[in-house]
Amino acid sequence: MANLGALGRALSHHDARLFFAASLISWTGLWVHRIAISWLAWQMTGSAFWVGMVAFCDLAPAVVFSPIAGAVADRMDRVRLTMLAQSAIALQAAMVAALIWSGHLTIGLLLVLEVFSGIAASFSQPARQSLMPSLVPRADLPAAVACNSLCFNVARFIGPAIAGPLIAVGGVLPAVLLNCAAYLIATFTMPLLRIDRAERRGHAPEASVWAEAIAGFRYAGGHPGIGPLLGFAAVASILMRGVQEILPPFVERLFLRGPDGLAMLTACIGIGALFSGLWVANRGRVEGTTALAVGAVGVQALATIGFVATGVFPFALLCAAIMGAAGSVHGISTQTLVQNAADPAMRGRVLSLWGMITRACPALGALVLGGLGEVLGLRLPTFLAMLLALGVLAWGVRRLPVMTRVLEARDPDGTRS
DSSP states (O other): OGGGTHHHHHHTSHHHHHHHHHHHHHHHHHHHHHHHHHHHHHHHHOOHHHHHHHHHHHHTHHHHHHHHHHHHHTTSOHHHHHHHHHHHHHHHHHHHHHHHHHTOOOHHHHHHHHHHHHHHHHHHHHHHHHTGGGTSOGGGHHHHHHHHHHHHHHHHHHHHHHHHHHHHHHOHHHHHHHHHHHHHHHHHHGGGOOOOGGGGOSOOOOSOHHHHHHHHHHHHHHSTTHHHHHHHHHHHHHHHTHHHHTHHHHHHHHHOOOHHHHHHHHHHHHHHHHHHHHHHHHHOOOTTHHHHHHHHHHHHHHHHHHHHHOOOHHHHHHHHHHHHHHHHHHHHHHHHHHHHHSOGGGHHHHHHHHHHHHHHHHHHHHHHHHHHHHHHOSHHHHHHHHHHHHHHHHHHHHHHHHHHHHHTOBOTTSOBO
16 A cells, blocks of 8 residues: 555555445445436436436435534444434435336435435435544545545446446346445444544534534634635535536437436546546645635636537547546545544534535536526526636635635644644
């Protein structure tokens, strides 16, 4: 592992290797499931709005439940909470598979089940991510955070590569069952982590869950670095991530392709994210990370403009790879900064807000883009959203010096410089 630099140091720890292997398995299942369900919704309805609604129902529960989940993750055994949440996701996949097999699945039932999965994921994300500082020494935390995002983006490449042929040959049912199996495997690896019981919980309960959730909002909002960074990420995510959440209409309407085109585009997004993630992971330092988090938004906006402006599929694949690369740099950098700057007692709640942004904001963007796409076509609303994203970038550049000073000030030993 030594020749892998900072990434190798993070993976030299037994618990980290087990944690990230389980993450890779579960997220591969997740991406297979997402491709399958979005394609199923498109087949059932032929409507970009309903495809966007399916994505919305999966991701939007984070708005309500993520703050609560963060407070719960800070006061109970995070390993146990992760196991419960991941088991619920596996159960949801099994229920979807059963309804597909019996022929009783409707778009309404699919929306309800995606809400159920979204609630479970809202609890899984802060609980699982809050364990990361317990897996590696603090000096290796930036690389560990990058490795975590890297696993997600490797899965974003592997998942579509599996989903496309699997759906083409066997339909949606085997793809959904694969997700169920992946989450069961990830669940049963959790007790194998050698984490001290004291480190599984942030603090003893001090108030009600609601009060602690509100305290998490106040802490993040009042922090001179975390608040602006999360606000910047939220608005950028609403404007830009909707395209990736409703790819099937883009594939069929702009490029006249089927499941193979969907799998290729999603895989290119994953490939771009993989290579940029490897680069960020091997940086192994916090310095300069704020500039990366802000600048990546501009690159992603320009790549998205290129994606919707062309009808040439190979060029669209290139733009998709750049979109994935920029999105990965932004996501890894933001999470690294949040992990670095947050008070340990608030970590679960702050990470739950990041989870809410990564889930709810793309869902809102997908719903709006899908709805406008039915009236105005897909290109015009996307162009307008990217122009707004470039305006948000200008705001982020103005706030960059202050955010950099606050977010990058913590040394690896946890003290302030």
